[in-house]
Amino acid sequence: MRTFFDEAWGDFATIYNCDDGRPGYNNFVLVEAPVGNVPALTRIRISNNYATGRLAEVRMGWYDRPINLVLEAENSEIGVTQQYGTQFSNTYQAEGSTFRWEVEYASNRDFVGPFRVLANGQLAGDRWRVAVGYELTRMQIGRWAEGVNGWTDLGMVVLPPGGYTHPLRYPFKVWVESEDGSNGWLDFVHFIPMEQYRRLRFQGYNALPGTCIEDDGIRDELVYDYDAQRLPILDGYGGRIQLLPEEMLPSSKQQIITFGLESDTGVAEAERTAQVQILAVPRWNVLPDA
Secondary structure, X not given: OEOXXXXXXXXXXXXXXXXXXXXXXXXXXXXXXXXXXXXXXXXEEEEOOOOOOOEEEEEEEEEOOOOOEEEEHHHOOOOOEEEXXXXXXXXXXXXXOEEEEEEOOOOOOOOOEEEEEEEEXXXXXXXXXXXXXXXXXXXXXXXXXXOOEEEEEEEEEEEOOOHHHOOOOOOEEEEEXXXXXXXXEEEEEEEEEOOEXXXXXXXXXXXXXXXXXXXXXOOOEEEEEEOOEXXXXXXXEOOOOOEOOHHHOOOOOOEEEEEEEEEOOOOOOOOOEEEEEEEEEEEOOOOOOO
């Protein structure tokens, strides 16, 4: 596995909450295809290497192509008030009640399928929703979600917005807006793919700096690895992530897993980090040739 800026494959990688183009700041990892001819079981270890905060929740989404959709608030087409800070994604956050972006399609395999939309910022005090569509028409409008100071979960959308009745290479629009017009501070919006989606939450506990969460599909375990103990004190939602062998992937031959991290305070700092390790066990539906 590796991040976008690493040239060499390695046994582990450090990921961030943000993905803003700065070298090393990625919220996803590229994963080599295992051998085999059916999806491989995985063991994913997520170590909390963020020294100033405990890790309480992890979201993971798998995608079969190396692309990632993150929208920076300061790049909104609608006028917003910007604030500089090194703690923000791309060093800026923005204040407004409505944000809008245009997303280009580079090929007919860009951004196809279901995505979970997570808004990162200080949005408490109002309800917010996401919409996707085209210049003159909103094709999908999400439910109102209570804003929080961290990840505000705006629900799921399916891309392309108009399905396959619209040209796939036509650019589409994304809106994030408040219900009563109240302003909120938004840092960025992350679209996590849901072809395979997994959410890990502690049962009233959290991961101390230097400790590890292990989501093990090989041994069918979800544990907190702490002080030589394997404690089953997390809940897992969604099926465990599996990796596709090369023959099941599209022509890009790469797959990614994206992440969203949340602290025990409910905050999802843009610069929060974790170290990720992935072990895959190859599988065949017939015995391979000797």
